[in-house]
Amino acid sequence: MAKNSSEVKRTALEEKTKIFLWGMTAGRCEICNKLLYIDSKFGDTANFAENAHIHAVGKNGPRHVDEMSKEEINKIENLMLLCAEHHHLIDTKPENYPDNTLIECKKHHEERIRKITEIQDDASCKIVTFFSNIDNVEIFSAEMLLKRAVVKANLYPRQDAPISLDEGSQTRYIPTKENLVEKANELEYQIKQAFNGIVKKNEVIAIFSLAPQPLLFKLGTLISDQLNVQVFQCHREGEKWSWPENEFTRIKYLIKKTCDKSEETVAMVIDLSAQIIDNRVTVVLGDECTIFHLTIESPNRLFVKNKKIQDDFVKSFRSLMEQIKNEYPNADKIHVFPAMPNSLAIRAGMDIMPKVDLPIVIYDVLSAGNEFTETIEIGG
Structure with a gap:
């Protein structure tokens, strides 16, 4: 049975509880993640941590709950490891830091520590x-x-x-x-x-x-x-580089031949982030060329949301590289016109086998006129 608040007096935390709290938090502040056993300026080691109660011991303390017993108040579930700054902050402005906010901070920090330390x-x-x-x-x-x-x-x-x-x-x-x-x-x-x-x-x-x-x-x-x-893919939404959680979308890549006028001059247009029309290719290579597109139904910059999308792209890229080599034996190189997410350009480069594949010449837009210009050659 819970004791009356007047019966609850501040008692020292058990040593095993304090050790348990240090372990669960990895010796870091559960609000700002500051390391609490090394001085940030001089690098000296000491115990800079403070044990904070979510629900205060004293009746007039921040977030005190009358119904809680002394044992409940000093349980690990009601304790946070904090730096001095955030201990002072939550207790002097309890209206800004209600118990549900602190409980969420504690849960998030301790789950993160557990997840990280589970990595082998x-x-x-x-x-x-x-x-x-x-x-x-x-x-x-x-x-x-x-x-x-x-x-x-x-x-x-x-x-x-x-x-x-x-x-x-x-x-x-x-x-x-x-x-x-x-x-x-x-x-x-x-x-x-x-x-x-x-x-x-x-x-x-x-x-x-x-x-x-x-x-x-x-x-x-x-x-x-x-x-x-x-x-890793750079994202425009959410965290810049982290893969979105619980995102299992798959993308269907499309290979299209839109022009077939040459056995020797072959272009691979990789228009995934934005559409590239054929006349932007022919203005560079001439009208007598063959053009393949590796694309998706609605090109955009946001679709690479998991690693499977990268893997599926590599399979399609490899398929098109082989198709061009087999169907156009007179071609001595492939002219690549890319508009694609950063990670897919890297993955495409990783898939190229310089000693086996046809050399590729990569084009890029280098001027305000929006025209492609030949840049570097890979392979050969």
């Missing part, structure tokens, strides 16, 4: 980034965004800071073919440096990249499908 060592990964010609890049490259995305994918980052393939780049992006060729060569050098000395062949690599499409293709070919790579 063989699910560790190294985060690799490549950002080029991106405005406000810090919005996309924030370390916590990237780490949150890999954890939600049931991985955990092995290193503290991501491996940045564009860090220290000596080449400023200019929208010209010559510049893209130079940037591609620089990227190749950066990958050799990183993968030879930092990334081991059997490690999981989590790729986050936004760049002009030719460079995304190039990145994919340099990584190849021989490594254990997971490529």
Whole structure:
């Protein structure tokens, strides 16, 4: 039977309860996630944590419930591990921090800690980034965004800071073919440096990249499908890089031949983010060409919502690569005109087999006139 509130007096928490709370919270504030055993400025170690009651002990305390006994008040379910700042905040402004809000914070934090620590060592990964010609890049490259995305994918980052393939780049992006060729060569050098000395062949690599499409293709070919790579998609809705939860949508990819006027000049138009009409291809290659489209029913930028959509794309891309090689033996290369999500451009590059496939020439829009320009060639 619950005691009257006047009978409930503050008593010390049992040591086992405090240890249990530390374990459940991983020694972090359950509101701001601050580490509570290391000083953030000097790095000294000490116990900076405070044990906070959701429902106060004293009758006049914040969120006190008369019906709760002393045992109930000091149970783990009524306790939070907090930094001094947030302990003071919730108790001096209890009207802004009702019990249901604090209970939700506690639940979310402790579930997250449990989920992360359940990830086994063989699910560790190294985060690799490549950002080029991106405005406000810090919005996309924030370390916590990237780490949150890999954890939600049931991985955990092995290193503290991501491996940045564009860090220290000596080449400023200019929208010209010559510049893209130079940037591609620089990227190749950066990958050799990183993968030879930092990334081991059997490690999981989590790729986050936004760049002009030719460079995304190039990145994919340099990584190849021989490594254990997971490529993350940048989303316009929700969290930038995290896969949406409980999203199992599948996409039907369509292969269409819209022009068949040449046995030698063959174009692959990958219009997934936006439609590319044939005259934008023929103005570059001439009227005497063959044009295939790899597309979806309604091209848009938002449809890549899970990894299965990536895998299905690779199957369709591979099918079209083989179809062109078999049906057009006189073609010496494939002219690729892409308008596609970042992750699919990388996955396409990963699927290309330079020693087996026809070389591909990648085109991109480099001017305000909306015309495609030849950029880099892969393979051959």
